[in-house]
Amino acid sequence: MKKLRIVVITCLTLSAILITGLTYKQTIFASQKPEPNITKSVKPKHHYLLVMGHGAGDPGAHGNGTTEAHFLRAKFLPKLRKYAKEVKNSRVTFYNPKHDIVRDTLVFHKGSYKINKKTTVIMFHLDAGGGTYAHGGHVIIHRPIPTKRDRRLAHVIKKYVGLNPAYHGYSYRTNLRNCNVLRRRGIDYSLVEMGFITNKHDFKKINQHLDQIAKNDIEAITHETIK
Template identity: 30%
Template sequence: MAHLYVIAGHGAGDCGAVGYGYTEAERVRALASRLSTLGGGNVTIADMNRNWYADNGIMSLNIPKDWQILELHMDSNVPSVKGGHVIIEEGYSPDKYDTALANFISSFFPGRAEKIKPRDDLANPWRAAQRGYSYRLLENGFITNSGDLNKFNGQMDDLARGILNAFGIATASPAKEDSDGKVTSGGTSQDSVQHYGKVSYQSHIRDIGWACWQSDGRMSGTTGQNRRIEAFRLIPVGETDVAVHIKDVGDKEYKNISKGTILGTTGQNKRIEAIKIAGKDTPYIYRVHQKNIGWTDWTFNGNWAGTKGKGLQIEAIEIMAAKFLVNPHVQNRGWLGERACENIIGITGHNLRLEAFKINPLNIEIKAKAHIEGIGWKDYGMVTKDTVIGTTGQNKRIECLCFDGDFEYRVHVKNSGWTDWTKADGVSTLGTVGQALQIEAIQFR
């Protein structure tokens, strides 16, 4: 019997593939949790708040060499494509676990031509091989295929048991517990000091009650302790409406709130699962830390953060006034839609170039320059929400960027990863010139 070390793919702001309202990062974390519950002490779950590809985590991993690493993913394509398979590093022969897992997953999610696919273009299989770990990546069907997704969601325990059986791990029915599980020790708690600022907020936390006020993007709540947020209060900056999705209640709206408005419930043991904040005078951005998912992307004024109908509690929140919005245009994906600038703007880990982007500066001044493949430097001056920085329809990569504004930024460059954070001073540049390396993503703060 093996000991299984499970890595849930993507995360930490990277949602992975998307289909039918679900994200790959959230779904594989739900599966990882079931593997842990059903596999007991024979399963160790890697930190699900991390992105193990982006932060190069395997290269610093320190686990016994006889443990078996399994990285969970779901694939995406056109809706008709389906099936699951196992990926291993090119040049290595599949072992008995790879073979057993491939036989199971190809029967559970049929449709692939190859049960086991050796590849030499993925970072984590190569990293694990360099470290001497036994590793395989499992594609659990296609999130973009309704049949695969419905089976994944509806038969998750069967899927988890089949995976565990491939590694010789016996499974047992879990003991009944509270609907949100037991509170655990460790993890991270919010600051125990009151912090008031431009945007201030306070959470009512399971078994703790009302915690200290936090502000301007500071964490309110806990992570890693399985403590639900049951309610929160927000000191509005101008007229503000809030909606929350509450266990057994559903959506509840609060119009033109005040500091004393309790957003949610207290004394009823009901978790908040999603929130929506809309400021009419000051636009907000906010994100939530949700059970089995971790931190969501920053969400802009009037949109839902969190998930509804999946029974997942919000454990922490962060709220602040919006700085500006960015809409990226990515190779083969097109325009992805406006998002808060604090998010990852673009896609990392898929070798997709950032071809263009638009900045909605809201109420601040931003100047931009870009070095574009085959064009060179182009100065866009003061940008507006309609300024297209880069090109579309020409298959040209953005190679280097320069900004002038009251913020810092960093870029993700092919083969190099993230640069250091740099002040947008109108002089400093990030990226490369003359090396034919594409920028894949940007992030601002």
């Protein structure tokens, strides 16, 4: 009887040891099990396409010893490129400066016909003319009421050059053929008339503040702050 009791106790002890060991092993394996990969959804960056007006043989407006196409590409474009690299939440690219988007669109049926509909297009120009209202800039908008972006762009013009008194910041036009292609395709756009290349006061202000204008324009377009 005594031997039987010893055998039972021994079996119970071994069972307890075995169960404890299995539980410990399961705990260790559970703690070492890799966590499942959790893929966070990343919001795609909005694409802005910046276009310098004219070019490809079309000089645009003439004034103060230069042309619209040359000034925009040689002077303004490098500064825009510099600040476009600083934004974090947007993707800013530039239309090929060797091309004229209007000619590409209307002659070759490319240009604005090939732009992704989710892209926002911002075009830059310099105005020309004489008379009382031939000074200051404004934004040509794609709908009768300016967007918040249009308002920010107009504020940059007002700050550094001044607004054209004929428009007070904005003009809604439907007679620009390239813009009409964008409008018909449902593409968001703004066309910035920076000021008059034929007005020496406008041109002086643009040159004096060109770096700040480029920085502020990129901020106004993307709604991001560049330090």
